[in-house]
Structures are given as structure tokens and as C-alpha cells.
Amino acid sequence: MRLLAVDDDELILELVEVFLGTIGYDDVEYVTSGAEALRAINEAKTPFDCILLDIQMPGMTGIQLIPLVRAIDAYAFTPIIMLTAMVDRNWIAQAFAAGAWDYVAKPFELFELESRLHAAELRIAETERFFARPENAPAQLEIAAKKQIALPCAQEGEEVTKRGLVLEDAFENCVQRIISQAGSDLRIFAIELDRFNSKLCDLNAETQASYPAEMALQLSGVLAPQQAIVTYRGNGRFLALSYAVDNIDITRLDKLVKKAARKTDKRIFKPGSPKTAFRTGQARGSDVPHGTDPLHIIHVAEESLQEA
Numbered sequence: 001m002r003l004l005a006v007d008d009d010e011l012i013l014e015l016v017e018v019f020l021g022t023i024g025y026d027d028v029e030y031v032t033s034g035a036e037a038l039r040a041i042n043e044a045k046t047p048f049d050c051i052l053l054d055i056q057m058p059g060m061t062g063i064q065l066i067p068l069v070r071a072i073d074a075y076a077f078t079p080i081i082m083l084t085a086m087v088d089r090n091w092i093a094q095a096f097a098a099g100a101w102d103y104v105a106k107p108f109e110l111f112e113l114e115s116r117l118h119a120a121e122l123r124i125a126e127t128e129r130f131f132a133r134p135e136n137a138p139a140q141l142e143i144a145a146k147k148q149i150a151l152p153c154a155q156e157g158e159e160v161t162k163r164g165l166v167l168e169d170a171f172e173n174c175v176q177r178i179i180s181q182a183g184s185d186l187r188i189f190a191i192e193l194d195r196f197n198s199k200l201c202d203l204n205a206e207t208q209a210s211y212p213a214e215m216a217l218q219l220s221g222v223l224a225p226q227q228a229i230v231t232y233r234g235n236g237r238f239l240a241l242s243y244a245v246d247n248i249d250i251t252r253l254d255k256l257v258k259k260a261a262r263k264t265d266k267r268i269f270k271p272g273s274p275k276t277a278f279r280t281g282q283a284r285g286s287d288v289p290h291g292t293d294p295l296h297i298i299h300v301a302e303e304s305l306q307e308a
Helices: 010-022 034-043 062-070 089-098 110-132 140-153 168-182 196-200 210-222 250-268 296-307
Strands: 003-006 028-031 050-053 080-084 102-105 187-193 229-234 237-242 278-284
Touching: 003 010, 003 034, 010 028, 010 110, 028 034, 034 062, 050 062, 050 110, 062 080, 062 089, 080 089, 080 110, 089 102, 089 168, 089 229, 102 110, 102 168, 168 229, 168 237, 168 296, 187 196, 187 210, 187 250, 187 296, 196 210, 210 229, 210 237, 210 250, 237 296, 250 278, 278 296
Parallel strands: 003 028, 003 050, 050 080, 080 102
Antiparallel strands: 187 237, 187 278, 229 237
């Protein structure tokens, strides 16, 4: 796997180089600024497979760099792993909303970095396999929809904190990092569209993937004031992570989702078509017993859909 490491602290880069060499990663380029990173990316004959990126750098922060990288065709799905001392949940959320794939807090252990890199390798292999031959993917529609969802992920400047739409694996990483670094003070909302497959039948093949992609985009917009990060789970199901836990209840959530659904209907379906119906559920971090896998909160939120 070919890596690019970006950090303005040369001592950190030296440490990373030692770590990476120890675990067998030798094809690595090291740069000390966002501008140098962009130059390395644009001049590379072969795209980098994964990028290790600091947040706080002079001239251009890591969060500002991510959208510029994502705008390059070959890097729409490249794993970007943040290596940073910033552990506040706002920084974590902003990084993922900007397009980061994972987040490692300094100081980090060798095993931790190694496990994230191995996960990145698996992600790269899966992405290449499914996107190269989507007909062999478990669900062709989901691959096409997630391609569309990935496109608007890159945000610049203040837009990073206004809208957070991420792919599913990045969402799961975000949940784990926020809980492990910032505690359990968050909430997961689950949204499921009723009669999803039936409504797909009303659309032609070219438009079918646009339905969940547009709904994901609209959800990220209406939930932005709740500091929400949104992902498409597949089969008409969406998740939203918010740590503004006191600013929204399930009734308010239903109103916001309804607003997103109406905007989606207007863009996707013909006038007079049945309106999109949905169910919502939720789970708080406090609903998950201490010591449980952080991703269990997603299971609890999705289970609550059955009670809706």
C-alpha cells in the first residue's frame, strides 16, 4: 500500500516513519504542509492508496485539505486517516464531515496505527472489487447510490460544519472515535423509508440510485443545525449521529425528516406521485452499557424502528 503522510512536525513524521517501517510499510512519501501534499498528489504517477493527515498545520489545516483531495477523481474513496492530538468531539466530527475515513489520536500506539492501516487495506480491496464490477456487488443499487453520496462530501471552509454526509464505514468509524475519545454524550437517529422497493419500481434504472442519494443529501441539510452526520445504511435506511442531544426530540426529528422527504419527492418523482413515508427511531449513548462495543448504539437505534 502506497502512503502519503502529512504533518508540519518533522519529529512526528520521523516517528511515523519508524512506526511504518516496523510494520512493513516502506512505500511512503512524507510532506510537511497541505500545499506540499497537493503537489505530491498531483505529481504522483500512481495515486496514493491511503493518506495520514494532521489537523493543525500552518497555512492550510488538515480539514481544509481534505475537500481539495476529495475533489481529485482518483481520491474520491481513498482512506484518509487523521493523526492528530485534537480529541475534542467537534474536531472529530468536522474531520469526518470534511471527508476523513478514520481518526487516530496522538499519542498513538503502534498496534492502533497498524490496525487502522490494515482496515484501510481491506476497505481499498472491497471498494476496488465492488466499484470495478458492481454487478457482482451484494446490491448494485447501493453501490450506485453510495457513489452519488460520496460526490458532495467534500466541503470547503465553514461548509464543513454545516453539512455532514459520509459513507457508511466512515460513519461507523466516527461513532467509535467520538464515543472512545469524547464519551457517550451523543444520539443516533435511524430513519427508514416505507415501501422503499415499491417506490423504486416507479423510477427508471438511471434514477433509482438517485432516490436514496437525494434523500441522504436532504437529511444532511435539515439535520445540520443539530450538528448531525448522516449516512445511507442501504435498503432505504439512514442513520444520523448528533451530539447536540438536548436540541431535538423524536417529534422534532419527524418534522425535519418529513421536510427532507418532501424535498426529495419533488426532485425525484413526478407530480402527483405518492409521498414518501418513513419511520424513525433513536438511541442515546447512555442506552449502551459501559464496556459494550460502541457500534452497539447503532443496533439499538435500528431496533427502535421496529417499535415505531
